[in-house]
Amino acid sequence: MIGKKYLAGLLFFICANTLTVSAQQTLTLKNAIQTAVNNYGTIKAKAQYAEASKVSVVQAKRDYLPNLNVSAQQDYGTINGQNGPLYGFGGLGVASSGVPLPNQNWNAAFGGLYLANVNWDFFAFGRAKEKIKTAQAVATRDNKDWQQEIFQQEVKVAAAYLNLLAAQKLTQSYQKNLNRADTFRRVVVTRVKNGLSAGVDSAQANAEVSGAKIALTRAIDFEQTESSQLAQLMGVPVQTFTLDTVFVSRVPAFPGDTSALNNHPLLQWYKSRIALSNEQMKYYRTLSYPAFSLISVLQTRGSGFEPTYNAQNLNAYTHNYWDGTKPTRTNYLVGIGVTWNLTQPLRISQQVKSQRMISKGLQDEYDLVNQQLLAQLQLSDTKITNALSNYNEVPVQVKAASDAYLQKSVLYNNGLTNLVDVTQALYTLIRAETDRDIAYSNVWQALLLKASAAGDFKLFENQL
Incomplete structure (x- = not known):
C-alpha cells in the first residue's frame, strides 16, 4: 500500500514538473x-x-463550354386536335397533336419523346x-x-x-x-x-x-x-x-x-x-x-397511334406500351443564330x-x-x-x-x-x-x- 502511494506521489511530482517546464517555455x-x-x-x-x-x-x-441537354419522356394520353389559335401562356399549354375530329373521343395510347440539344454561344x-x-x-x-x-x-x-x-x-x-x-x-x-x-x-x-x-x-x-x-x-x-x-x-x-x-x-x-x-x-x-450561337437538335419520337389514324379509322391505335414508346421517327436541326x-x-x-x-x-x-x-x-x-x-x-x-x-x-x-x-x-x-x-x-x-x-x-x- 505504501509503495503504491509513493509511486502515485512520484508520478504526480513528475507530471507537475513537466507541466511547469512546458508552461515556462x-x-x-x-x-x-x-x-x-x-x-x-x-x-x-x-x-x-x-x-x-x-x-x-x-x-x-x-x-464557355457549350450547353448539352438530353431529355426523355414517356406518356400516356389522348391526341384530340382542334383547328384554331393557341397561346401557351406561361408554358402551361399541352403539346398534344392529332387530326381534328368532329367529336371528342377518349382513345389513348403510349408515346415517347427523346431529345438531345446543343446550344453554344461560340462568339x-x-x-x-x-x-x-x-x-x-x-x-x-x-x-x-x-x-x-x-x-x-x-x-x-x-x-x-x-x-x-x-x-x-x-x-x-x-x-x-x-x-x-x-x-x-x-x-x-x-x-x-x-x-x-x-x-x-x-x-x-x-x-x-x-x-x-x-x-x-x-x-x-x-x-x-x-x-x-x-x-x-x-x-x-x-x-x-x-x-x-x-x-x-x-x-x-x-x-x-x-x-x-x-x-x-x-x-x-x-x-x-x-x-x-x-x-x-x-x-x-x-x-x-x-452573341452568335450554334444550335443543334436531335429528336426521336414514338407513338401508339398508327399513321392511318383519322376520322374514318379511329381504331388505328394500340394500348401496347412498347409499340407506343419505341422510337419510330427522327428529326434533326443544325443552325447558327444571333441574338x-x-x-x-x-x-x-x-x-x-x-x-x-x-x-x-x-x-x-x-x-x-x-x-x-x-x-x-x-x-x-x-x-x-x-x-x-x-x-x-x-x-x-x-x-x-x-x-x-x-x-x-x-x-x-x-x-x-x-x-x-x-x-x-x-x-x-x-x-x-x-x-x-x-x-x-x-x-x-x-x-x-x-x-x-x-x-x-x-x-x-x-x-x-
Missing part, C-alpha cells in the same frame, strides 16, 4: 507570429475566400474571355487581401509582443521599487523607535510603501492587459507568457535604404482592387454586343460609366494610402533617431539616479538629511528605471514602424 517572437498566422480567424477566413476565388476562375473557364466579342479575366482579377484581389492581412497581423503581433515585454520589465522595476521602499521603511521605523528620527517619518515611509504597492498593482494590471492582447492576436487562450529577452539585451542594426513602396502588401491589395474594377468595366462593355438586344447598349453604357467612376475612386484611395505610408516612413526615421538618443542617454540617467538615491539613503541613516530628500531621490530613480525599460522597447518599436511603413517585415525579422 520561452515564447519567441517568430513562434508567436507563426501561431497567429495559423490560428487567427480573419486570416483563416481570407485564406478560404482566396481559395474560393481560385475555384471561381475554373468555373468561369467552364462557362460574343470577347465576353467569355473578359469574364475569365474578371474572375482571375477577383482571385488576385482576394489573394492580395490575404497576404496584406498576414502582414498586418505580423506587425500587430510584434508590437503586442514588445509591449508585453516592456510591461513585464516595468512590473519587475516596480517590484524592485516596492522592495526598496519596504527596506527603507524598516530602517525608518528602527530610527524612529530609537528616537533618531521624528515619528512622522515612519508614517511617511508607510505611505511610500502603500504607494509602491499601488504602482506595482497598476503595472501588473497593465501587463495582464498586454498579455491578453497578445493571446487574442495569436488566437490562443489567455495565459502567462515567458518572452525572449533579446529585445532588452541589445539594439538592432538599422537598415539604410528600404524597398520601394510599390511592393507594400497594402498597396498591392489596393492595386488589385483597381485592376478588378477595370476588368469589370471591360466585361460590361461586351454585354452591349450580340442582340438593341436597347442593351443604352443600359450598359451607364453601367460602364459607373464602373469607371468606381475605378477612379479606388485610385484616389490608393493615392491616399501611398501618401500615408510615405509620411509614416519618414516618421519612422525620426522615431529611430529619437529612440537611439534616449537609449544612449538612459544608462547615464539610471546611474546618476542610483548614486543620488544611495547618497541620500546614507545621509539619512546618519541623520544628515531628511526623509523628503530621500523620497525625492527615490522618485527620480523610479522614473529613470521606467525610462530605461521603455527605451529598449522603443528602439525595437521604431524599427517595427519602419518595417510596417516599408511593407517589408523582414527588415524587423532579420534582426531577431
Whole structure:
C-alpha cells in the first residue's frame, strides 16, 4: 500500500514538473507570429475566400463550354386536335397533336419523346474571355487581401509582443521599487523607535510603501492587459507568457535604404482592387454586343397511334406500351443564330460609366494610402533617431539616479538629511528605471514602424 502511494506521489511530482517546464517555455517572437498566422480567424477566413476565388476562375473557364441537354419522356394520353389559335401562356399549354375530329373521343395510347440539344454561344466579342479575366482579377484581389492581412497581423503581433515585454520589465522595476521602499521603511521605523528620527517619518515611509504597492498593482494590471492582447492576436487562450529577452539585451542594426513602396502588401491589395474594377468595366462593355450561337437538335419520337389514324379509322391505335414508346421517327436541326438586344447598349453604357467612376475612386484611395505610408516612413526615421538618443542617454540617467538615491539613503541613516530628500531621490530613480525599460522597447518599436511603413517585415525579422 505504501509503495503504491509513493509511486502515485512520484508520478504526480513528475507530471507537475513537466507541466511547469512546458508552461515556462520561452515564447519567441517568430513562434508567436507563426501561431497567429495559423490560428487567427480573419486570416483563416481570407485564406478560404482566396481559395474560393481560385475555384471561381475554373468555373468561369467552364462557362464557355457549350450547353448539352438530353431529355426523355414517356406518356400516356389522348391526341384530340382542334383547328384554331393557341397561346401557351406561361408554358402551361399541352403539346398534344392529332387530326381534328368532329367529336371528342377518349382513345389513348403510349408515346415517347427523346431529345438531345446543343446550344453554344461560340462568339460574343470577347465576353467569355473578359469574364475569365474578371474572375482571375477577383482571385488576385482576394489573394492580395490575404497576404496584406498576414502582414498586418505580423506587425500587430510584434508590437503586442514588445509591449508585453516592456510591461513585464516595468512590473519587475516596480517590484524592485516596492522592495526598496519596504527596506527603507524598516530602517525608518528602527530610527524612529530609537528616537533618531521624528515619528512622522515612519508614517511617511508607510505611505511610500502603500504607494509602491499601488504602482506595482497598476503595472501588473497593465501587463495582464498586454498579455491578453497578445493571446487574442495569436488566437490562443489567455495565459502567462515567458518572452525572449533579446529585445532588452541589445539594439538592432538599422537598415539604410528600404524597398520601394510599390511592393507594400497594402498597396498591392489596393492595386488589385483597381485592376478588378477595370476588368469589370471591360466585361460590361461586351454585354452591349450580340452573341452568335450554334444550335443543334436531335429528336426521336414514338407513338401508339398508327399513321392511318383519322376520322374514318379511329381504331388505328394500340394500348401496347412498347409499340407506343419505341422510337419510330427522327428529326434533326443544325443552325447558327444571333441574338442582340438593341436597347442593351443604352443600359450598359451607364453601367460602364459607373464602373469607371468606381475605378477612379479606388485610385484616389490608393493615392491616399501611398501618401500615408510615405509620411509614416519618414516618421519612422525620426522615431529611430529619437529612440537611439534616449537609449544612449538612459544608462547615464539610471546611474546618476542610483548614486543620488544611495547618497541620500546614507545621509539619512546618519541623520544628515531628511526623509523628503530621500523620497525625492527615490522618485527620480523610479522614473529613470521606467525610462530605461521603455527605451529598449522603443528602439525595437521604431524599427517595427519602419518595417510596417516599408511593407517589408523582414527588415524587423532579420534582426531577431
